[in-house]
Amino acid sequence: MSFGARTRAVLAILGTLGLSLAAAAAPASAAGGTPTTPTQLFNGYRNCSTDADRPTFLWGSNNVVVEGIPGTTDPTDQSQVSVRYEAWPVTDPSQTSTVTRDRATPGFEATGVLPGDTLVDGQTYAWRAQTVAGGAASGWSVPCYITIDDTGPASAPAVSSPNYPPNRWNQGGDPVTFTLNANGADDVAGFQYAWTQPLQSIVLADFGDHGVPQPRDPYADPGHFTRTDAPGGSATISLIPPSTGGTLSVRSLDRALNPSETTAYRFLVSTTAPTVTPADPSPEFGDTTTFTLRPDAALQAKSPVVSYSVHTFGGPDGDRTFDVAAAADGTATTELTLDGLTGEHVSVTSKSANGWVSDPASWDIDYDTTPTVVSDVYPENGSGGGAGVPGTFTFTPKVKGIVSYTYSFDTEPEVTVAAGADGTASIEWTPDSAGSYGLQVYATTRSGIQLIPYAYTFTVDRQFDHSN
Structure with missing residues (x-):
């Protein structure tokens, strides 16, 4: 409840x-x-x-x-x-x-x-x-x-921090020390706080067998509640903030858990993001590359980085996240296979021994994995040939490791053809009638990844008899 x-x-x-x-x-x-x-x-x-x-x-x-x-x-x-x-x-x-x-x-x-x-x-x-x-x-x-007790505390709490002054940039790396004060409201028994607004409703109890309440003590959650040192007194807490700073929302609570108005404490944190460096600055699609992760120097000096969380986006199996342990100097290496269908997008945060989580560092590279399509008779976005006139379509890869192509004309069934040693393939197609056509084709890699399809459009000419 x-x-x-x-x-x-x-x-x-x-x-x-x-x-x-x-x-x-x-x-x-x-x-x-x-x-x-x-x-x-x-x-x-x-x-x-x-x-x-x-x-x-x-x-x-x-x-x-x-x-x-x-x-x-x-x-x-x-x-x-x-x-x-x-x-x-x-x-x-x-x-x-x-x-x-x-x-x-x-x-x-x-x-x-x-x-x-x-x-x-x-x-x-x-x-x-x-x-x-x-x-x-x-x-x-x-x-x-x-x-x-139907009357909440008369005043909102006073909030201050000795190591993260408000409304200015601060060097991150240390937990934020906050002093919360009842601000003259002598019935304050504790405080509720969070990095989000509005503050959540307080859960009073769960319910067990036979309808017996199981009262919750909100102050058992030190991440969101703390008691005052005396009625109407103060409390000191230490919190890990969002990576770039934020706003701590605080309200006082009396003994009946009636809340006061909310005080917002805003502060900013300079970036503590690590650096992400690939061994090859311009790796190709399909390459496996070693990445070196290095901590922010100021962050490392405050509390050593012990691990990194690596998040990759857009791979053939979806996004994934994994952790990498850091060496004593805070550095780490990890291997990544660059197989994102439209590119590789990597986000990395560091975690320090004191629990600080940095803001993310990003590394990105874009790939065009669609094939190139060329026809001698039916040029892209143009017209040519005619009903019953065959045309050759050649598929050329933009990335390495291509073993086949799968294509279809308009609503026709898909057809798969093997690629040659150079990764290319050619097909012959004959239209039954004049008009506009669309060709969809995608390549498949040696590891079985189906890449981004390419849409090729063209027009089949009408044939006229000019002999008379």
Whole structure:
């Protein structure tokens, strides 16, 4: 259940659970055993606190969900029971309200709702639960204590960094140290932050067997949350930023996880990209070439580069990514076969020992892998020949290693012909009628790669008798 979805969830509960406010519980079907006190108590999908001095702080504007598992002394009897919830302000126990959940199943969480319009912001309440069945009732559970907090922190947090000043270029390589301050809001218990905006809704709990909530502690995720050193205090965090800098979005959270307005901290990072150098500066299509990867010198001085991530685009088997370990000096080598259908496009990032990931370096080369097509009778984009007049079409490769060509005229079936030792091939074709025609042809390499097809268009002339 996410914080942002709580309103919808409560409305759904109210609509489906058949809850009512009453002075006493409506009798349920008679159960086979004696009712037992509910267990597994939760409020707002968070753990029940039985310590009056340490209540659970909850947002109450849209109601507070309370729940527990009812039972009887006969574990085999699944007759439905009722669960009665009592709630009162700790400052005035005489002001007790009762909520009843009818038709509850023993052994499963039974949910009740404390209406938000009866809960006062800043007030602490106690609540307890009992099981009712066949006119009998269990003992009450121990009280759970909650404090209603419907007011978020009054000010957005202050954000600063000693090693990456805002709105200027900074040398990358070190994690960014941020100091987050409550900025005068004395109810701040922690902060939420991320490199993206808007910040994500906070997940309060997962749900296990029998509907039992499994509360999540957002502060268990140090990549996005941290506690203050004291209520209304500050916190220091260390984060690896996006490679070229970015914007850290931060908001304060009070004990009920109400958020403040968001503060955006913007900074820039100078490039830390590695260099990518092929052994052959102009390799041909199909060549296998060794590439040397070298770290940015300033980055290497801060924290040694330990590996590279290499991403290649446009190969016959699609894009691929692989890692290469770096030597002690931060350099590495890798072999690449240049078989991209339209060229080879390589992107490389380095990773340092401290977790820093550089911005990418790129190396590119373009190839035209379409064949050249020439005809003695039917020139490209021209006209010639005639119906019944044969013409020869010669296919010549632009890259090496070609073993065959596959072609078709208009909607005719494809035909494959072998290439000669020099990679060329010639075919003869005779049109049945005059008009416009299209020829599609692609080459296949020795390794079985089908290259980019070439479209060749021409016109077959009409034949006229000029003898008279």
